[in-house]
Amino acid sequence: DGGITQSPKYLFRKEGQNVTLSCEQNLNHDAMYWYRQDPGQGLRLIYYSQIVNDFQKGDIAEGYSVSREKKESFPLTVTSAQKNPTAFYLCATSGTPMNTEAFFGQGTRLTVV
Amino acid sequence: ELKVEQNPLFLSMQEGKNYTIYCNYSTTSDRLYWYRQDPGKSLESLFVLLSNGAVKQEGRLMASLDTKARLSTLHITAAVHDLSATYFCAVTTRGQGNFNKFYFGSGTKLNVKP
Numbered sequence: 001d002g003g004i005t006q007s008p009k010y011l012f013r014k015e016g017q018n019v020t021l022s023c024e025q026n027l028n029h030d031a032m033y034w035y036r037q038d039p040g041q042g043l044r045l046i047y048y049s050q051i052v053n054d055f056q057k058g059d060i061a062e063g064y065s066v067s068r069e070k071k072e073s074f075p076l077t078v079t080s081a082q083k084n085p086t087a088f089y090l091c092a093t094s095g096t097p098m099n100t101e102a103f104f105g106q107g108t109r110l111t112v113v
Numbered sequence: 114e115l116k117v118e119q120n121p122l123f124l125s126m127q128e129g130k131n132y133t134i135y136c137n138y139s140t141t142s143d144r145l146y147w148y149r150q151d152p153g154k155s156l157e158s159l160f161v162l163l164s165n166g167a168v169k170q171e172g173r174l175m176a177s178l179d180t181k182a183r184l185s186t187l188h189i190t191a192a193v194h195d196l197s198a199t200y201f202c203a204v205t206t207r208g209q210g211n212f213n214k215f216y217f218g219s220g221t222k223l224n225v226k227p
Contacts, residue, residue: 031213033215035217040222041219041220042201042217042218042219042220043156043201043217045214045215048214088153090155090156092156092215094213094215100144100205100213101146101158101161102146102158102203102215103158104148104155104156104157105155106154106155107154107155109153
């Protein structure tokens with residue numbers, strides 16, 4: 001199946017731990033994004049990547065890190081520096097300039113315990 | 114920085130009624146998108162509006178775009194309970210290397226009462 005796969009669906013983190021959220025796509029899209037959504041809120045951009053080995057900070061990058069070693073993969077690490085990481089995390093991709101619609105994964109719900 | 118504002122943020126309506134959700138954005142944008150999100154779920158694409166005057170319809174939902182007014186509307190006709198969800202609009206700006214950065218509104222939470 002073509003699409004975007006995020007894993008895990010649910011993730012629990014202890015205080016002071018780093019955790020990594022996976023995002024894999026087989027749509028052959030160049031651009032990938034990570035968004036954070038808090039309850040009852042809109043989406044806020046954490047990081048985005050236009051191409052392999054390149055990524056840019058979004059609006060709320062502090063406490064997060066990413067890598068883009070392969071076109072298909074854009075993992076997000078939530079570090080211990082992120083003071084309030086409990087949220088719903090969405091990965092998205094978009095394709096060519098002629099077809100710029102963003103497609104979203106199913107999301108990962110991260111909870112600090 | 115491009116700003117996207119939706120209103121209303123909350124909308125409670127009876128089945129069978131009509132209503133409109135508004136999406137304003139602050140600077141020139143290439144394209145406008147509408148998404149639907151069910152509770153605890155991801156975002157589902159509804160419409161992509163590419164040019165001034167564009168109108169698209171799917172079932173009881175119709176979206177339009179006025180780029181001069183920087184305004185898009187999502188009109189709901191004869192609402193049914195299944196339309197209850199949160200609706201987001203988003204716009205893109207063309208960046209370096211044809212990269213499109215997305216800006217999302219805060220969402221409109223729609224509750225259609227039987």
